[in-house]
Amino acid sequence: MLVMALILTSINHLLHAETNTLNSNKILEPFIFEIGSNFSDIQNKFNLEAKTSGVNFIKESNWYRLKTPVGFISLQEWQGKLHCIAYDINIDDIEIKKKLSDYLFEKYKNNFEWVDRVDNGFYVSYESSNDSIQGIYAYSLGITISFTSNEIRKAETKIRFPNL
Known part of the structure; x- marks a missing residue:
């Protein structure tokens, strides 16, 4: 009887954790945006708060913030695109954070694979196999998972290092 109670308790904990993870994934679903998509579509659907970025090498770009049930999202618009x-x-x-990370990296994988994994002790960086975006899992000061177009990264590099 005691063994059965322990088994049922374990199953309930697993089901609860899995349900929480699935709910978290579903909660983020409305906040999945395609890199390069028309930014006005996002602005029309959500009430975005303008944000001042600590470092913004692309002066023509704009940063916004949006609250989600699991934290905030920062969005960078440049030339009308995300x-x-x-x-x-x-x-x-921790388990839900891991599942959310896996979920986001899978959602932003778009006809490519994640390659060139680099861990510098503050974050893990991934490049897309088609050279379109970079994904970063930052873990040194909380958990931030970001996806950035290589188009804006190249433009920023030209500004920061004009002699390259």
């Missing part, structure tokens, strides 16, 4: 999205995951459950 070029960067950063999910600040503010939940305590």
Whole structure:
């Protein structure tokens, strides 16, 4: 009887964790945006808060912030398109954070594979196999998962390092 109770308790905990993860994924579903998409479509659907970025090498770009049930999202608009999205995951459950990370990297994988994994001790960077976007899992100060177009990264590099 005791063994059966322990098994049922374990199953309930697993089901609860899985349900929370699925709910978290579903909660983020409305906040998945395609890199390079028309930014006005996002602005029309959501009430975005203008944000001042600490470092913004592309002066013509604009940053916005949007609240989600699991934290905030920062969005970078440049030339009318979405070029960067950063999910600040503010939940305590490590397993759910991992599942959300896997979910986001899968959602932003668009006809390519994630390659060239580099861990510098502050974040893990991934490049897309088609050279279209970079994905970053930053873990040193909380959890931030971001996706940035290589188009804006190249423009920023030209500004920061004009002699390259």
